[in-house]
Amino acid sequence: MNLKRVAAIASKEWREILRDRLFFSLAFVVPALLMVLFGYGLSLDVENIPFAVVDQDRSAASRDYAYRFIDSRYFSFRGYAANQRDAERALAAGDVRVVLVIPPRFGQRLAQGREAGIQTLVDGTFPSRAMTTKGYVTAINAAFSLASVTQAVSRVTGMPPDDVAAQLTPIALETRYLYNQSVTSIWSLAPKLIMVILMLSPPFLTALGVVREKENGSIFNIYASNVSRGEFLAGKLLPYVAISSVNILVLWLLATLLYGVPFKGSLLFFLPATLVYVLCTTGIGLLVSVLVRTQVAAMIVTMVATMIPAVLYSGLIIPIVSLGPGARQVAELMPAMYYTDIVVGCFLKGVGLQSLWRPLLVLSLYACLLFAVGYALFSKRPKT
Amino acid sequence: MNDEIVIRATDFGKRYARHAAVCGLDLAVRKGELYGLIGPDGAGKSSLMKAVAGVLAFEEGRLEVFGLPVGSEREAERVKGRLGLMPQGLGQNLYGDLSIEENVDFFARLRQVPAAEAAARKERLLAITRLAAFRARPMKQLSGGMKQKLGLVCTLIHAPDLIILDEPTTGVDPVSRRDFWAILAELIADQGLTALVSTAYMDEASRFTRMSLLHEGRVLAEGAPQDILALAPGVLVQCRVEPQLEAISRLAADFPQCEAMGPDIRLFAAGLDEAGARAAVAQRLAGLPCQRLDVMEPELEDVFVAMLSRQGAAAATAQPVSAAVANAEGLAIEARGLSKCFGEFIAVGDVSFQVRQGEIFGLLGANGAGKTTAIKMLTGILPPTRGEGRVAGADMKQAGALIKSRIGYMSQAFSLYLDLTVAENIRLYAGIYGLDRRRRDSRLGWILDMAGLHGHENDLASSLPMGLRQRLALGCALVHEPRVLFLDEPTSGVDPLGRRAFWDILFRLSRVDGVAMLVTTHYMSEAEHCDHLALMFAGKVVADASPEAMKQEVIAEAGQLYRLQADNAAALVRPLQEHGFANVSPYGAALHVLTREPERLRKTLAGMGVPADLRERPIAMEDVFVHRVSQLEAASRKGQP
Amino acid sequence: MSDFLLWWRLALRRFAVMLVKELKQLGRDRVLLAFIVYAFTADIFLAASGVSLSLNHAAMLVQDMDRTPQSRELAARFAEPHFQQGGVVTRDAQGLAALDRGEAMIVLSVPPDFGKHLQKGEPVAVAMQVDTTNSVLGFLATSYAQEIVARFGLESAMRRLGLAGGAAAELPQAANEVRVWYNPNQEDSWFMGISEMLNIATVFAVLLPAAAMVREKERGTVEQLIVSPLTPFGILFPKVVSMTGVILCGVALSLFLVLMPVFAIPAKGSLALFFALSGLYVFTTAGLGLFAATIARNLAQAGMLSILILAPMLFLSGAWTPPEAMPAWLRGLMFVSPLHYYLDIAFGILLKGQGVTELLPAIMGMTAIGVGVFAFGLLLFRRQFD
Structure with a gap:
């Protein structure tokens, strides 16, 4: 892998993203807006x-x-x-x-x-x-x-x-609420929203970016040059990972400042672990983009394919332990649930690598696998 | 010339799902050659080029590049560092939002050219292509010619040993086209690179060192241009006889390649020498007064048509049609002070012209002169900033369904549904224009005949080669037999046979059915067919006359046209200009000189010690266009240094 | 009169060819088609089968420091289906660690001398630690635990006081029989399945027309249509109708292939009414897609804009958050989300067996907003060419 070529592709991609003002701003606005909207709109509290x-x-x-x-x-x-x-x-x-x-x-x-x-x-x-x-x-x-x-x-x-x-009433039940003393749902919700949003947005951006190049024909520059598949994919995806990394910070700030969720863990663990998760979801986008030919398909496939796992099989609404056996297996196949452990652990429980090395390892393997499959399926010498 | 083989194809074949694009093809390109691929649409040129570039998998035979096989992705990777590919389509491989400089820099970095070397080469290439002044302009705002030059710069930035250019000049105006070739020739001579190029312009083919004529996935003929010319011996006759109609119908019986060109008749006398041709034509025309008769060397295009006709390809049958404009009543199209501004930029400024019913009106101009914008305003797609455009007396912006159903429009970019089949596209437009089932079916048959699309009815439009797509688009624009037609570069990328068939149809539509047409084209031979031409430059109409009047004007201004054949003719442009021959321009491998002093020209050439063949030729619209546009460009450069 | 008939014939013919064209284009995009089928079947199956918001098998650990029959009986009352005994712990730290790791949701600590105090009628406290990361489940666990503890305390007190032999039935208390209607077993699959079906329909209703429109703009085919005698409405209407048709097929697919046979959703009301109103909903919601298509210059932008439109729609539908639980400003916004009404209509017809009369307000609301949205989309679409 030649880093200079990766940098060349990445900076080209970055410039193109930057020039498309609407797309560029939406890439940041949409995740932030989802965070605010879900935070206020998704409440499981029942009153009145x-x-x-x-x-x-x-x-x-x-x-x-x-x-x-x-x-x-x-x-x-x-x-x-x-x-x-x-x-x-x-x-x-x-x-x-x-x-x-x-x-x-x-x-x-x-x-x-x-x-x-x-x-x-x-x-x-x-x-x-x-x-x-x-x-x-x-x-x-x-x-x-x-x-x-x-x-x-x-x-x-x-x-x-x-x-x-x-x-x-001889017996008094003294209940201690752990992790979320006031039982306000936003505390438990906001960290998981980070998980959901980072599941939805990076694959979407990535798939559109790669398929756009395929659809308008400029991919031939890559095919015809001696850039390796790996270099191309790395350079192509880097800007999207960068955007998502900024979004990690934005979402973290929204969670802690806007919603006042306590962050008990260490940022030094949280940020790299989240980056691994973003790589993982970016890999999903990559996989979609090598499989489909049109941007329309890329858009719809990523959207539908990520939404349900992120919302239902991630522990957002239902803890994984409460899922039925079949559903639990589905959840274990998706990356979201592992990251939920990490994000909740970091925010509410204040635990670190000692307790969370296992989900982190799974996410890393997951990311590697997605990239390997995307790499294998991407051909510089297609049949048509 | 070095004998090292750069590309060798042996029994090469490429199949797509349903049909074979190329089969059993053998080819060898030597180092330092400018090797051309010509042939009708769908002959397999693009497939071959992509396979050579290692970006398309193929099934049959063997392909070697630089002596290395490229049968798999891994093998292909080994040669990619030494080659450059410029795929078909204007600016297709460039990045629209990036500036010229950013595009070049990206390719340099992608190809890992050391910074200093890249900077030096970039400056040189941008200077040669005269793009340096626009380096900060985003690619998407460049004209077609500039896009292609930029594409060439980007393809050459890593100093490849082999470049593969797929129809690099399609959709580019004649002046930019010459420019492009001059640059390419200079670079090839300079760097000793090998080039594999395809083109739909036969005048360009005369520049190739060697070439292959492809037909249905096989090589029909191979060799240097003169070898190819020798395959179909004969001469070209251009004459002016009254009445034209009568003359054509007589001549067509003996000479299948016979067509009207404005008031003249142009025919290819196969197998005859000059004397024989004169005699044969005179015999046929017995009794008809012949005002003028020139006998010339045939062009490659004539040979191309002749050879393909032998293969059974449908050649243009010069159907005699009335030269008189039928029911020339009323204005069909009228532009009155039409202007369009995009912010500060004036795309079209105060354009006025009129097109009568039954007239073919040609709108000429370099890429970016404002032709397409004018058409979009006339058809009601774009609202004009000022002025008005009327079609059949109605403003298209407010026009009702009735007026709209009388016009046909074919846009520059192929704009049919790629995911529908040929027949489905035609049926769709038939339905949109409200044709009933019976009429729809008869029009479907007519369009398939007209466009030569039989056998392709159920192919997806996306699977058709460029030329067939264009014909399908024309067919769809004609499905409802419109009274007024707008055709924006309808023949861009169509092979010579297709173009002839195409214009035959247009001619008949205008003469027999009285359809009014507004056409833009970069093929100046097509401009000859127009009744009336307007030349646009920088958003303004700078000339408005018949082709003949335009030619006479140029002759009056700059003298007669002479073709100069010489070795390395391009190198003579500058010395001749220094000797006071201002109007010298390359044409294929030769030079075209407009001058009133042919004798001084001969002497000058003799004085320079150049053995040259100088012959007078009838001036063509191409010469008029190049002369006028070069003049205007020079003037505008002077205006804003 | 014959002019009028001719006009209609032409209009119908145009509509028919455009409709066929749209359907064929959709049909050619195999990946997309396969995905529409996936979304309306497998995806809905996943949604319906995966989720249960009731407290089931909540993992619980007991730290019994008393080890008397009383303490054991109390612990035993935390039983299935709500609770699941996951073993015992002996030290506080052990319990906390299990909670940290997410292996247990509840740790119940019974203090030493619990049995003794109870026997004497002295007040005694039992400690319970609950992981409330999911606040709903935390709440449910607490309320079930409270009920169990209270009943256990009451029964042992009555026994000790020698009243009524400890049998609760003979006490003057209120026995509240809670009957859950429309979904007697509180099948989460019903709710999840139906609401996912509606969500998917909404996603496609916005995305498909937006994508199709932007594609025509990008390819330039729209110019060809503008020059033709088709009106803007004539271009849009068949597009939206065909997409509506496809989405309705998807809805039928999920209803008849997944929801009714697999999850036994009763479909009590008139299915004809349900499909008619679904058609109306999908059709009008397409206006939002047209809005995105008008603003966007390329597909990537259209996609992002669609998310921007869809996310609030889905989350303000009332499916996730009851209107009662929303802040007032959001509750106001809910009433402009067409999905909110469609949700009421779908649940009303499928689960409650309601008809037009009961659903009239929702139908009116949905129609009014939908027509407004579609008209807005059409207006914007027209205007972009002026």
């Missing part, structure tokens, strides 16, 4: 869930029960519904996501010291939201039940209600 109540009992107990929901910051009360039909219609229309149905004789049963049933209808279209909602409902219901039992026990035993309450 709109709900309605069908109170068929109209007792003090039923009102008390409903009030516990109305008071909660997780729910947003949209009124009492006259009957279950109306409430169901509102649920169907998406006006409310939860309907609380309190049956007749709810208060009476409780007063008799018996269990009283209640029905909650949850809109399950968005399963994660439904799941969280169920959690909230269970918690509020448990609090109500405890109060109700406490009252009953206090009536039977004559003990003061406070003592009864203490007796009935």
